[in-house]
Amino acid sequence: MPPTMYKLSVPAFIRGFSALGGLFDKAEAFASEKGMPLAELFDARLAPDMLPLAGQIQRASDTSKNAIARxxxxxxPRFPDEEQSFAELRERIAKTVAFLETVQPADLEGSENRDVTLSFPNLKVAFTGEDYLLQFVLPNFYFHVTTAYDILRHKGVPIGKADYIGGLG
Incomplete structure (x- = not known):
C-alpha cells in the first residue's frame, strides 16, 4: 500500500514533538547540573538573524497544525507566541499533539489533490496538497526541529543523533 497523506504527516509530526520532549529533558538536566539558568538555553539562537529556541518550537507547532488545516x-487552534519557559513550550507541544491526535486518516483522504496557495511578501506559490506537504511542510517542520536540536547541542547539551531520531521501537 502506498504512503498516505496521513501517514506522511501526522505520525511524523507527533514523532518530532516526542523527540523535542526528550531533548528538553536532557536540556533541563544539563542546565541544572551546570548551574546554568534555563533562560540561557530558552533564549539561545544560532545566529543573530535566526529565531531563538522558543521560536523554533513555535514555528514547528504552527507548521504542523496549519498544514492539517490547509x-x-x-x-x-491558534496559540499566541508568548511562551516564557520550558514548561510553557512543553504545554504548547502537548496542545499541538493533542490537536494532531484528533486528526483521522479519513480527514486527509483526497488532500493530495487539494489546491494550496501560500502567500509571502512579493511571492505566491501554488501547490497540490501532495507537493505542499512534501516540498514545503515537511522540510519546514524538520528545519525548525533540527534547529532546536542544533541550538541545544551548540550550547553544550549532551545530545546526539539517537536523541533526535527518537525511539525506533
Missing part, C-alpha cells in the same frame, strides 16, 4: 476542513 489540507482538510479542520480548523487549527
Amino acid at each position: 489540507l482538510t476542513k479542520i480548523e487549527a
